[in-house]
Amino acid sequence: MSAAITTRPPTAPVPHAPAAGGTRRRSRTRTRLELALLLTPALVLFAGFVLIPIGVAAYYSLYSWNGFGPLSDFVGFQNYVDALSGEVFQGAIGHNLIIAVLSIVVQLPLSISLAMLLNRKIRGRTFLRMVVFAPYVLSEAVTAVIWLLMLQPGGFVDSILRGIGLGGLVQLWLADPSIVLYTLFLVITWKYIGFGVILLLAGLQGVPPELREAAALDGASAWQTTRHVVLPLLGPTIRIWVFLSVIGSLQLFDLVWIMTLGGPANASTTMATYLVDHGFKRYEFGFGSAVAVILFIICFLFALLYQRFALRRDTDGALTGVR
Amino acid sequence: MRSNKPLALFAAAAFVLAGCGGGGDASTEGPVTLTWWHNRTTEPMKSKWQEVADGFTKTHPNTSFNIEPLQNEQFQTKVPLALQGNTPPDIFQQWGGGQLADQMKSGKIADITESSKGWIGPVGKYADGWKVGDKQLGVPYLMHAVGFWYRKDLFAAAGITTPPSTVEELNAAVTKLKGTGVTPIAIGGKDRWPDAFYWGYFAVRQCSVDTLKKAVEKTELTDPCFTKAGENLKAFLDTKPFQDGFVGTPAQQGAGSSAGLLANGQAAMELQGDWNPDVMRALTEDKDLDSKLGWFPFPAVTGGEGDPTVLLGGGDGFSCTTRAAQACSEFLGHLVSDEVQKILAETGSGLPVTEAGVAALKSEAHKTISENMSKASHLQFYFDTAFPTKVGQALNDAIANFFAGQGGPDTIVKSVSEAAAGNK
Numbered sequence: 018m019s020a021a022i023t024t025r026p027p028t029a030p031v032p033h034a035p036a037a038g039g040t041r042r043r044s045r046t047r048t049r050l051e052l053a054l055l056l057t058p059a060l061v062l063f064a065g066f067v068l069i070p071i072g073v074a075a076y077y078s079l080y081s082w083n084g085f086g087p088l089s090d091f092v093g094f095q096n097y098v099d100a101l102s103g104e105v106f107q108g109a110i111g112h113n114l115i116i117a118v119l120s121i122v123v124q125l126p127l128s129i130s131l132a133m134l135l136n137r138k139i140r141g142r143t144f145l146r147m148v149v150f151a152p153y154v155l156s157e158a159v160t161a162v163i164w165l166l167m168l169q170p171g172g173f174v175d176s177i178l179r180g181i182g183l184g185g186l187v188q189l190w191l192a193d194p195s196i197v198l199y200t201l202f203l204v205i206t207w208k209y210i211g212f213g214v215i216l217l218l219a220g221l222q223g224v225p226p227e228l229r230e231a232a233a234l235d236g237a238s239a240w241q242t243t244r245h246v247v248l249p250l251l252g253p254t255i256r257i258w259v260f261l262s263v264i265g266s267l268q269l270f271d272l273v274w275i276m277t278l279g280g281p282a283n284a285s286t287t288m289a290t291y292l293v294d295h296g297f298k299r300y301e302f303g304f305g306s307a308v309a310v311i312l313f314i315i316c317f318l319f320a321l322l323y324q325r326f327a328l329r330r331d332t333d334g335a336l337t338g339v340r
Numbered sequence: 341m342r343s344n345k346p347l348a349l350f351a352a353a354a355f356v357l358a359g360c361g362g363g364g365d366a367s368t369e370g371p372v373t374l375t376w377w378h379n380r381t382t383e384p385m386k387s388k389w390q391e392v393a394d395g396f397t398k399t400h401p402n403t404s405f406n407i408e409p410l411q412n413e414q415f416q417t418k419v420p421l422a423l424q425g426n427t428p429p430d431i432f433q434q435w436g437g438g439q440l441a442d443q444m445k446s447g448k449i450a451d452i453t454e455s456s457k458g459w460i461g462p463v464g465k466y467a468d469g470w471k472v473g474d475k476q477l478g479v480p481y482l483m484h485a486v487g488f489w490y491r492k493d494l495f496a497a498a499g500i501t502t503p504p505s506t507v508e509e510l511n512a513a514v515t516k517l518k519g520t521g522v523t524p525i526a527i528g529g530k531d532r533w534p535d536a537f538y539w540g541y542f543a544v545r546q547c548s549v550d551t552l553k554k555a556v557e558k559t560e561l562t563d564p565c566f567t568k569a570g571e572n573l574k575a576f577l578d579t580k581p582f583q584d585g586f587v588g589t590p591a592q593q594g595a596g597s598s599a600g601l602l603a604n605g606q607a608a609m610e611l612q613g614d615w616n617p618d619v620m621r622a623l624t625e626d627k628d629l630d631s632k633l634g635w636f637p638f639p640a641v642t643g644g645e646g647d648p649t650v651l652l653g654g655g656d657g658f659s660c661t662t663r664a665a666q667a668c669s670e671f672l673g674h675l676v677s678d679e680v681q682k683i684l685a686e687t688g689s690g691l692p693v694t695e696a697g698v699a700a701l702k703s704e705a706h707k708t709i710s711e712n713m714s715k716a717s718h719l720q721f722y723f724d725t726a727f728p729t730k731v732g733q734a735l736n737d738a739i740a741n742f743f744a745g746q747g748g749p750d751t752i753v754k755s756v757s758e759a760a761a762g763n764k
Contacts, residue, residue: 169585169589278532280744299733300730304764
């Protein structure tokens, strides 16, 4: 008898005892009760702080409303038309897209190379990892204030550049409308590269060393091993990073607000700074709500599409249903 | 996916504030606790306000306070939401002008015209900015005025003996200062509002007081003098009086800010409010800063119809909401009493609204500004405050864009009519 138990493979399911019909019905009711009990608090919070506010914002967005008195001036979709046809908002969408694309094109290769470097056994690896990750720990507001001060003309950055003989690279970092967006992108990269590196380092830990060894035995070069063995296995991590990065780029606010307020001449306005500038600061809460809904729809559409086409194979079974 | 942050914040706050209304006590008889939102989050004023409230409770045992200091920026979002909800603060920071007129539409701002009659006299003309129509809807406790702060040492080094009194003299001073290698004028262009001081003053010097009053009343800048003001500003900007990259310079943060440049002797002038020495002291190690600073009003514009004594400014005040209007009004009366005005004068954080307060001012520069204030035939509110909020902000944006090289004098004028017409 004991021999029979030990020969059962460890992963095989424990056979269920056949249940009588009455017990099954009772257990189903119980399951439902348990579900209701456990899910209700979360659902109430989710509805109260996410779903209802979205609904309320959508409702406000149909009115011209300055925040005082009743909602009486119904304007239909005029707020949406005004926002989408405005040059400044179009520019803001463009700036968000530029940041999103630059993030993928610049930060991704940089993160992967740094992660691979820091995955090697080199002297001071822990220290270097910490250095790369440190900026991510700072709040965005602190980052913004530090860089705002360092990027002033003749400030820290300019002095360093001049000191190492690169004075020719000195720019009016935050004052030149054609440069300011890229300056902000550099700061974003400085701040968020550590996050990508840590994520990818974790991914690299999941690449079995046997596979590298096998590839090496088969005569694959270092580059071929990286390209055909390591990168494909990093796929899920990279896809999640891209998702987080794009959503982050679309919501970009704190850093821009503190460093430039979207200026000069709207050259660094993002959708979120536009929302605060034209919604809150101008007491145009109906219009601001419309902008918020547009921002929400863009983020939501991206999330759905990305989920459908890119993340599907990573999350299959986890998020897309059990069967 | 995480829900998108600004939207969730925006709507969640609206939802929560609208949802959690409690039944307020409508009677003003009996004990009352006044919720007080003020903007003095730093010392010395933060504890001064606490002392003033405690003192008032001692003489008025029925009135106690629940004080919440908030950052300036928070008022822009919290006040509209609170006025829309059922439990707004009983007393809150009020800058007057068009914003107050906007807030009045909530029906929650108390009309203190009657209840203030006993004490508002000494405030005189300064109280007008907190009126909408004939209704007194708040009262200032400190006034502010904008003018040029300058470094006496740098002026002397450049051979400038008297502060400029016309724009031509100002231009000459700029040229002389450039010759000595310092930045003639510092400006915090990143923050936008310092830009608006320049356009505001060129308008105030170009247009007659009547024209200014009419423009604010009708929310329009159709008089040609406003376009002319923009042209004068353009000519002034063409002399390149500011530091490099001024459109990216913050006004008050760090030694590289415009206030920091002035405090550390890298720039010779800054057009700023009376609060500037406080800001500068925090940005420099120079203990003798105050003795090096002087103040002169914005120079006259030759050919302008404006009165050169007119000052551009504003003030800090409070409004009451209707729940405990009587007790609140009494407290506002206390704030403009000689006793409190003297306390405020000693902190140096603004210009007292009564003569007793002015007499207690300590700083020479603040005394000068106060003298100019009492001589002025008119105090022009900052245009962004005087106009309804959306119009004022649109104007500020148009001016800031102009400083960054976008648009012209006519775009600035047009921004007002377009925002007033509801265009985004």
